[in-house]
Amino acid sequence: MLLIHCPYCEEERPEIEFANAGEAHIARPSDMDGLSDQAFEEFFFIRSNPKGLHYERWRHIHGCARFFNALRDTVTDRFVATYKTGEPKPDIAAEGKDQ
Amino acid sequence: MRKYSVFALAREAMRGHTGWQEQWSSPEPRQEYDIIIIGAGGHGLATAYYLAKEHGLTNIAVLEKGWLGGGNTGRNTTIIRSNYLYDESAGLYDHALKLWDGLSQDINYNVMYSARGVMMLSHNVHDVQVAKRHVHANRLNGVDNEWLTPEQAKAFCPPLNISAAARYPVVGAALQRRGGTARHDAVAWGYARAASDRGVHIIQNCEVTNIRRANDGRVSGVETSHGFIGAKKIGVVAAGHSSVVMQMADVRMPLESYPLQALVSEPVKPIFPCVVMSNTVHAYISQSDKGELVIGAGTDQYISYSQTGGLHILTHTLEAICEMFPIFTRMRMLRSWGGIVDVTPDRSPILSKTPVPGLYVNCGWGTGGFKATPGSGHAFAHTIARDEPHPVNAPFTLERFRGGRLIDEAAAAAVAH
Numbered sequence A: 001m002l003l004i005h006c007p008y009c010e011e012e013r014p015e016i017e018f019a020n021a022g023e024a025h026i027a028r029p030s031d032m033d034g035l036s037d038q039a040f041e042e043f044f045f046i047r048s049n050p051k052g053l054h055y056e057r058w059r060h061i062h063g064c065a066r067f068f069n070a071l072r073d074t075v076t077d078r079f080v081a082t083y084k085t086g087e088p089k090p091d092i093a094a095e096g097k098d099q
Numbered sequence B: 001m002r003k004y005s006v007f008a009l010a011r012e013a014m015r016g017h018t019g020w021q022e023q024w025s026s027p028e029p030r031q032e033y034d035i036i037i038i039g040a041g042g043h044g045l046a047t048a049y050y051l052a053k054e055h056g057l058t059n060i061a062v063l064e065k066g067w068l069g070g071g072n073t074g075r076n077t078t079i080i081r082s083n084y085l086y087d088e089s090a091g092l093y094d095h096a097l098k099l100w101d102g103l104s105q106d107i108n109y110n111v112m113y114s115a116r117g118v119m120m121l122s123h124n125v126h127d128v129q130v131a132k133r134h135v136h137a138n139r140l141n142g143v144d145n146e147w148l149t150p151e152q153a154k155a156f157c158p159p160l161n162i163s164a165a166a167r168y169p170v171v172g173a174a175l176q177r178r179g180g181t182a183r184h185d186a187v188a189w190g191y192a193r194a195a196s197d198r199g200v201h202i203i204q205n206c207e208v209t210n211i212r213r214a215n216d217g218r219v220s221g222v223e224t225s226h227g228f229i230g231a232k233k234i235g236v237v238a239a240g241h242s243s244v245v246m247q248m249a250d251v252r253m254p255l256e257s258y259p260l261q262a263l264v265s266e267p268v269k270p271i272f273p274c275v276v277m278s279n280t281v282h283a284y285i286s287q288s289d290k291g292e293l294v295i296g297a298g299t300d301q302y303i304s305y306s307q308t309g310g311l312h313i314l315t316h317t318l319e320a321i322c323e324m325f326p327i328f329t330r331m332r333m334l335r336s337w338g339g340i341v342d343v344t345p346d347r348s349p350i351l352s353k354t355p356v357p358g359l360y361v362n363c364g365w366g367t368g369g370f371k372a373t374p375g376s377g378h379a380f381a382h383t384i385a386r387d388e389p390h391p392v393n394a395p396f397t398l399e400r401f402r403g404g405r406l407i408d409e410a411a412a413a414a415v416a417h
């Protein structure tokens, strides 16, 4: 089980308090009607699924219930950072240095 | 290849088992092949075998980054069934089920396919409606599936607890009698031996690190840990790593890779006659011929390539198993492990041509592709050899996520194994 740091509660809590909500930083297009099939596929179905660092959304569903973002390594499952919704992506190169 | 038979067994018994040959050869890679298959799991090896057997193509290499069968093929709980809801799925999975029957003879290798019946439990009204809908849809497609009362279910599987007071009461079950299990390792080894016998090169410890393309966009070969190997056509059959490999040809996939776990108990005498699955509580169980209870758990909620999963996932499954089969509460578990499964948005596989000429992909089998191994290899071989899909895999394209013709087993079953 993962230990996850909620940036709102500022606490590290067990994974069973959280719900994973998939890849992060995928903006919902504002003009859905006008979207081409290809753009819809990209938004709705295609995922980067990287072997390595992954930006993803979590929700502290059994805690503060808020969504936040995380940067996690999908090989080690180690969290590099968690950060509040709306904050910019952490810089991977800089984060990687002190590992 | 020396044929396995009772006479061979007797002959070798007489001379101290000194005459057995290696099951497959381990040649040095050629500079170029007509076809390279990336991934020596059951699906990749079956593809190579049927390319040779059905299409007469033998200048083929199967490249494997680890050892053959070391991926999900050697990690799964071996449940075989074909009672899927949609016509397309019933066609594909039943194509495989028909090939399981007779596979041991075809490849001269005992894959221990055992049609002991797969019983899927219903615990509430919603389950009953879904299960009966499956029973009717399956029958219309010529796939056997029947509805059992709780008493009939208990008669078919005596250890089952059908008490109304159970935490997950059993209110009925759907039974596919042709469903069952097979020996997973034997499937990989048997296809490897039969393919190697027909001239296919199986190259283990050879990781593909890049897919090269010519100026016209066609594939030209792969870069590997053994250097560059040329290829006219490439089939990607890499399960949990499919999106990583496809990325090498700049194709972004509708896939996510999750850990899926299983565990086995200490071996005991025969106690469990069939396969029982419960989608609602997410537990499935059978007994191997060695005597171990083989128990499948769920996926973790996050994508990962770690090949381990969370302990709470196993605990949850064992709680459900103990509720349904109180007789097992004091069994000890021996081993648990994880595999990485590639899941599509509609939980149906992709067996398809790709936007890259000469590149084909067979992936997205997720949590339930072992059962399809023979059919998948057979249809994918056709797709590669003819450059067009076999009728059974024609609907399982990569483009369906663009056009919208999904085969939504995800909505139909919630989970699929």
Ligand SMILES: Cc1cc2nc3c(=O)[nH]c(=O)nc-3n(C[C@H](O)[C@H](O)[C@H](O)COP(=O)(O)OP(=O)(O)OC[C@H]3O[C@@H](n4cnc5c(N)ncnc54)[C@H](O)[C@@H]3O)c2cc1C
Pocket (backbone or CB within 6 Å): B038, B039, B040, B041, B042, B043, B044, B063, B064, B065, B066, B067, B068, B069, B070, B071, B072, B073, B074, B075, B076, B077, B078, B079, B080, B206, B207, B208, B209, B237, B238, B239, B240, B241, B245, B260, B261, B262, B296, B337, B338, B339, B340, B341, B365, B366, B367, B368, B369, B370, B371, B372, B417
């Ligand atoms: C715990 C668990 C339980 C399951 N239970 C069932 C079940 O009961 N019934 C069922 O039908 N299915 C089940 N499945 C699913 C089933 O195991 C898979 O769908 C199926 O085995 C996939 O076969 P494959 O040959 O495509 O993949 P694999 O056997 O995983 O083969 C893919 C191969 O590709 C290789 N590879 C990857 N990248 C590269 C590279 N770059 N270069 C070279 N080689 C590479 C890998 O090393 C691997 O050997 C289960 C899976 C798991 C993990």
Ligand SMILES: [Zn+2]
Pocket (backbone or CB within 6 Å): A006, A007, A008, A009, A010, A060, A063, A064, A065, A066
């Ligand atoms: Zn919180």
